Amino acid sequence: MKTHKFILSGGGTGGHIYPAIAIADALKAKYPQAEFLFVGSQDRMEMQKVPQAGYKIKGLWIAGIQRKLTWSNLMFPFKLISSLFKSARIIKKFKPDVVIGTGGFASGPLLEMATRYHVPALIQEQNSFAGITNKLLSKKVQKICVAYDGMQQFFPEEKIVKTGNPVRLDLLKTEENREAGLAKFNLDPNKKTLLILGGSLGARAINRLIDRELQFILDQDLQVIWQCGQLYYEEYKVHNAKEHVQVLAFIDTMNLAYAAADVIISRAGAGSVSELALVGKPVIFIPSPNVAEDHQTKNAEAIVAKNAAVLLREGELETHFEPEFKKLIDDQNRQNELGANIKKLALPLATQRIVREVESLLKLSKQDLE
Numbered sequence: 001m002k003t004h005k006f007i008l009s010g011g012g013t014g015g016h017i018y019p020a021i022a023i024a025d026a027l028k029a030k031y032p033q034a035e036f037l038f039v040g041s042q043d044r045m046e047m048q049k050v051p052q053a054g055y056k057i058k059g060l061w062i063a064g065i066q067r068k069l070t071w072s073n074l075m076f077p078f079k080l081i082s083s084l085f086k087s088a089r090i091i092k093k094f095k096p097d098v099v100i101g102t103g104g105f106a107s108g109p110l111l112e113m114a115t116r117y118h119v120p121a122l123i124q125e126q127n128s129f130a131g132i133t134n135k136l137l138s139k140k141v142q143k144i145c146v147a148y149d150g151m152q153q154f155f156p157e158e159k160i161v162k163t164g165n166p167v168r169l170d171l172l173k174t175e176e177n178r179e180a181g182l183a184k185f186n187l188d189p190n191k192k193t194l195l196i197l198g199g200s201l202g203a204r205a206i207n208r209l210i211d212r213e214l215q216f217i218l219d220q221d222l223q224v225i226w227q228c229g230q231l232y233y234e235e236y237k238v239h240n241a242k243e244h245v246q247v248l249a250f251i252d253t254m255n256l257a258y259a260a261a262d263v264i265i266s267r268a269g270a271g272s273v274s275e276l277a278l279v280g281k282p283v284i285f286i287p288s289p290n291v292a293e294d295h296q297t298k299n300a301e302a303i304v305a306k307n308a309a310v311l312l313r314e315g316e317l318e319t320h321f322e323p324e325f326k327k328l329i330d331d332q333n334r335q336n337e338l339g340a341n342i343k344k345l346a347l348p349l350a351t352q353r354i355v356r357e358v359e360s361l362l363k364l365s366k367q368d369l370e
């Protein structure tokens with residue numbers, strides 16, 4: 001049997017990296033002999049996270065354009081040309097059967113060159129609002145896997161398949177992993193655990209809130225795992241000196257963190273939302289207001305509309321956090337209800353559906369693509 005070869009490209013933040021890893025894991029489970037290569041941005045977090053997940057990665061010299069005039073912006077045309085050439089070399093050498101893009105700047109040049117060389121290509125868009133890289137690529141690729149309705153406003157309708165967002169499969173075992181989670185984070189089994197998540201890069205507003213409210217939280221007889229983000233770790237690690245508090249820059253074993261948690265405070269990035277639905281625990285969402293089209297607020301609102309989570313906007317944290325938090329912590333029935341309701345929104349088959357679409361591309365002949 002022919003050995004399949006796949007290139008996966010995406011990155012910049014966890015929201016683009018982990019979907020690519022989830023798709024690769026599912027393809028590998030089905031095709032154990034297959035070969036995989038990741039292509040990311042050379043100075044972003046994928047250069048560590050992808051090898052940790054067991055895959056090879058090559059980095060392109062590419063980054064996004066900022067809104068102001070910076071040295072990095074002036075270099076953009078050179079970075080783009082260098083990345084297009086390097087992508088072409090990677091494709092000619094590795095000879096992939098299919099390329100998969102999960103968004104972020106590195107997937108732009110790689111998928112652009114792949115389509116020029118007539119390699120079948122699929123993109124996966126995590127959000128209800130399409131990113132610029134995926135919008136540009138959508139005209140050239142064969143398939144677009146999405147998680148929300150209405151995506152024809154960004155992409156050619158005939159290419160869209162609604163699959164849901166791919167999620168790493170180890171997250172599905174929250175019940176079995178509970179003890180391992182408590183052990184991993186050295187937690188007291190007689191106390192409830194609050195897990196605080198700021199998205200893959202950490203969230204300034206959530207960190208400021210927890211910094212201010214930590215004693216109030218501990219007074220509710222909780223223990224705390226607080227993922228503050230690499231950028232903020234130096235500022236907040238001082239709280240590690242407190243009993244029942246763990247401040248972490250980044251959590252590599254999210255499956256165990258979710259398993260140990262009883263209540264979760266989180267940003268509402270697309271990946272976080274998809275994972276939290278699978279995990280099925282009570283969540284307070286504090287969406288980032290600083291993302292395109294305010295899409296995190298929309299992500300959270302869709303869940304709150306199903307009575308499946310609590311939503312606190314950044315602007316109301318000062319006044320609403322304490323009463324809303326206490327109301328939830330004091331009400332076990334409400335916690336159970338929210339956990340059960342968010343679980344109903346989970347799409348555990350998303351990754352398998354995407355694998356089916358990748359398989360349909362494996363069947364395309366060269367003539368189909370010319």
Ligand SMILES: CC(=O)N[C@H]1[C@@H](OP(=O)(O)OP(=O)(O)OC[C@H]2O[C@@H](n3ccc(=O)[nH]c3=O)[C@H](O)[C@@H]2O)O[C@H](CO)[C@@H](O)[C@@H]1O
Pocket residue numbers: 013014015016018103126127197198199200201227249250251252254267268269270271272273275288291296
């Ligand atoms: C500020 C910003 O631009 N946010 C965007 C970014 O969010 P961000 O990069 O935070 O992405 P998501 O919320 O989609 O996913 C975060 C991913 O990182 C993982 N994780 C997170 C923290 C940690 O310590 N360990 C860990 O492994 C989570 O398990 C999850 O798989 O991409 C998302 C998906 O395109 C968008 O919806 C978000 O709006």
